[in-house]
Amino acid sequence: MRMSEGVEWGLHCCVTLAWLEGEGPVSTARLAASFELPQAYLNKRLQALVRAGILSSTPGARGGFRLARPPERISLMDVVAAIEGTEDAFRCTEIRRKGSGAEAPDREYGRPCGISTAMRKAELAWRRELAAQTLADVIAGTPAAVADRTRRWFASERTPGG
Amino acid sequence: MRMSEGVEWGLHCCVTLAWLEGEGPVSTARLAASFELPQAYLNKRLQALVRAGILSSTPGARGGFRLARPPERISLMDVVAAIEGTEDAFRCTEIRRKGSGAEAPDREYGRPCGISTAMRKAELAWRRELAAQTLADVIAGTPAAVADRTRRWFASERTPGG
DNA sequence: GCTTTCTTACTCGGATACCTACTGTCCGAGTGGAATAGG
DNA sequence: CCTATTCCACTCGGACAGTAGGTATCCGAGTAAGAAAGC
Numbered sequence: 537m538r539m540s541e542g543v544e545w546g547l548h549c550c551v552t553l554a555w556l557e558g559e560g561p562v563s564t565a566r567l568a569a570s571f572e573l574p575q576a577y578l579n580k581r582l583q584a585l586v587r588a589g590i591l592s593s594t595p596g597a598r599g600g601f602r603l604a605r606p607p608e609r610i611s612l613m614d615v616v617a618a619i620e621g622t623e624d625a626f627r628c629t630e631i632r633r634k635g636s637g638a639e640a641p642d643r644e645y646g647r648p649c650g651i652s653t654a655m656r657k658a659e660l661a662w663r664r665e666l667a668a669q670t671l672a673d674v675i676a677g678t679p680a681a682v683a684d685r686t687r688r689w690f691a692s693e694r695t696p697g698g
Numbered sequence: 699m700r701m702s703e704g705v706e707w708g709l710h711c712c713v714t715l716a717w718l719e720g721e722g723p724v725s726t727a728r729l730a731a732s733f734e735l736p737q738a739y740l741n742k743r744l745q746a747l748v749r750a751g752i753l754s755s756t757p758g759a760r761g762g763f764r765l766a767r768p769p770e771r772i773s774l775m776d777v778v779a780a781i782e783g784t785e786d787a788f789r790c791t792e793i794r795r796k797g798s799g800a801e802a803p804d805r806e807y808g809r810p811c812g813i814s815t816a817m818r819k820a821e822l823a824w825r826r827e828l829a830a831q832t833l834a835d836v837i838a839g840t841p842a843a844v845a846d847r848t849r850r851w852f853a854s855e856r857t858p859g860g
Numbered sequence: 861g862c863t864t865t866c867t868t869a870c871t872c873g874g875a876t877a878c879c880t881a882c883t884g885t886c887c888g889a890g891t892g893g894a895a896t897a898g899g
Numbered sequence: 900c901c902t903a904t905t906c907c908a909c910t911c912g913g914a915c916a917g918t919a920g921g922t923a924t925c926c927g928a929g930t931a932a933g934a935a936a937g938c
Contacts, residue, residue, distance in 0.1 A: 537699060537700065537701045537702065537782045537783075537787050538699065538785075538787060538789070538882095538920085539699045539787040539788045539789070540699065540882070540883090541789075541791065541882085541883080542882090542883090543788065543817075544788070544789075544790065544791060544793065544813065545793070547813045547817075548793055548794065548813060551813070561910095563909085563910065563911090564910085564911080565909090565910090569797055570797045570798040571793040571794075571796050571797050571798070572793070572796035572797045573793065573796075574883085574884060574885080576884070576885055576886075577883065577884055577885075579910095579911070579912080580883095580884090580912090580913090582911090583911075583912065583913085586911090593910090593911060593912090594891095594892090594910080594911090595889095595890060595891050595892080595909095595910055595911055595912090596890075596891035596892035596893075596909070596910060596911090597891075597892050597893050597894090597907090597908065597909045597910065598892070598893075598909080598910085599891075599892075599909075599910045599911070600910075600911090601911095612816055612817070612820070620699045621699075623700075625699050625700060625701040625787075626701045626705065626706070627700070627701070627703075627706075628706065629703065629706060631706065631707070631710055631733040631734070631735065632710065632733075632844075634733050634734040634735075635731055635732045635733050635734045635851075636732040636733070636847070636848050636851035636852070636855075637844075637847070637848075639847075640843075640844070640847060644841065644843065644844065649840070650835075650836040650837075650839040650840050651706065651709045651710060651713070651836055653839070654774055654828075654831045654835070654836055655705075655709075655774070655828075657827060657831070658774070658824050658827035658828045658831070659824065661823045661824055661826070661827040662820050662821065662823055662824035662827075664823070665819060665820035665823040665824075666816075666817075666820045669816045669819070669820070673812075673816070674812040674813055674816055675812075677812040677815070678811070678812050679806065681802075681806065682794075682799075682802070682806065685798070685799070685801075685802060686798050686799075689797075689798035690798070693798075700881085700921095702921070702922090703921090703922080704921090704922090723871095725870085725871070725872090726871085726872080727870095727871090736922085736923060736924080738923070738924055738925075739922065739923055739924075741871095741872070741873080742873090742874090742922095742923090744872090745872075745873065745874085748872090755871090755872060755873090756871080756872090756930095756931090757870095757871055757872050757873090757928095757929060757930050757931080758870070758871055758872090758929075758930035758931035758932075759868090759869065759870045759871065759930075759931050759932050759933085760870080760871085760931075760932070761870075761871045761872070761930075761931075762871075762872090763872095
C-alpha cells in the first residue's frame with residue numbers, strides 16, 4: 537500500500553499558498569520551482585485540488601492558484617481525498633460468498649463480514665485523525681523562519697521566465 | 699491508495715484456518731477452492747504469512763498450513779504488515795529541502811516537517827486500531843452458522859484432486 | 861503378520877511473464893495585461 | 900494626456916506515452932504417506 541506522491545506535493549503547496557496569502561495567485565511554474573518538481577505533473581494535481589474546492593485558479597497572465605478557504609477550514613483529509621480519491625484502501629470483494637459460502641442463504645449476508653467491518657473501522661480512525669488536523673495546525677507547528685524564508689524566496693523569484 | 703487484494707485473502711484464510719483448527723493442515727488448493735481464488739498466487743501470499751510467523755507450513759502429502767498462534771494472539775495488524783509490508787503509506791521525500799528550502803541551515807531540518815508528522819500520526823491511529831483487533835474478535839462477531847457451514851464444506855471436499 | 865524399502869503423488873517455495881495504475885510529458889484553449897494608436 | 904483597441908505572452912486544462920508495482924502463472928525441490936516386497 538502506497539500513497540501517491542502527489543499528496544505530499546499538494547500539502548506542501550497548500551501550506552506555501554497559505555504563507556503567500558495576500559500576494560496574489562501563485563503559478564504552477566513557481567510552485568514547481570520552489571520544490572523542484574515536474575511542472576506539468578504538479579499542475580495536474582493542483583487541478584484536482586481546484587475540482588475539490590480547496591484551491592481557486594486564476595487564468596491568464598500573472599494567474600495561478602490560491603487557497604479557496606482559510607487554512608483553518610482545510611483539513612488534511614480534504615487534501616488527501618482530493619488527490620487520492622475517497623475510496624477506501626481496503627476493498628471488500630465479498631469472497632466469503634464464493635466457493636464454500638455460495639450456498640449460504642442470502643439473509644446471512646445482510647450484514648457485512650467482520651473483516652470488512654474491522655478494516656473499515658481502522659480506516660475510519662485514520663480519516664478521523666486526518667480530518668482533525670487542519671492546514672492551520674501544521675502551519676502553527678512550523679517555525680516562523682521557514683515561512684519567512686519561503687516568502688523571501690518567492691519575492692526574489694518573481695521573474696516569470698525563471 | 700489501494701491495499702493489496704492479498705490482505706483480504708490472508709485475513710479470510712486465517713479465519714478459516716482458525717475454524718478448522720485441530721483438523722490437521724489445510725492445503726493451498728483447498729483454501730483457494732473455498733474462495734475461488736488463483737491457487738498459485740494465494741500460495742505466494744500464504745508464504746508471506748509463514749515468513750511473518752503467523753502461519754506454519756507442513757510439507758509433503760496431506761500437508762498445508764495452520765495457524766502458528768492462537769487467534770487471540772494474531773492481530774489484524776500482523777496480517778496486514780505481513781502482506782503489505784511495514785512501510786508507511788505516506789512517505790516523506792523531504793521536498794521542503796529542495797528549491798526554496800535549499801539554503802536553510804541544516805539545524806532547521808532536525809525535526810521532521812509538520813506535514814510528515816501529521817500524516818504519521820494518522821497512520822499511527824490506523825495501525826493502533828488494527829493492532830487492537832484480533833482474529834478472535836472477528837471470529838466472535840461472526841455467526842456460528844458460518845463457521846459450521848465452512849467446516850462442513852471442508853469435510854465434504856476432502857478429495858485432493860478436487 | 862510385521863518390518864523395511866521403494867515408489868508415488870502431493871505439498872511448499874521461488875523464479876518467470878502480464879497488466880493495471882501511477883508517473884511524467886506534451887500541446888491546445890482561454891484570459892488578463894501591456895503596448896499602441898487614435899482622439 | 901486619456902481611452903479604446905489590438906496583440907501577445909502567460910496561464911490553466913485535458914489528452915498522450917513510459918515505467919514501477921501488483922497480479923497471475925509455471926516449474927522444480929522436498930517430504931510424508933502408502934504400497935509392495937522380504938523376513
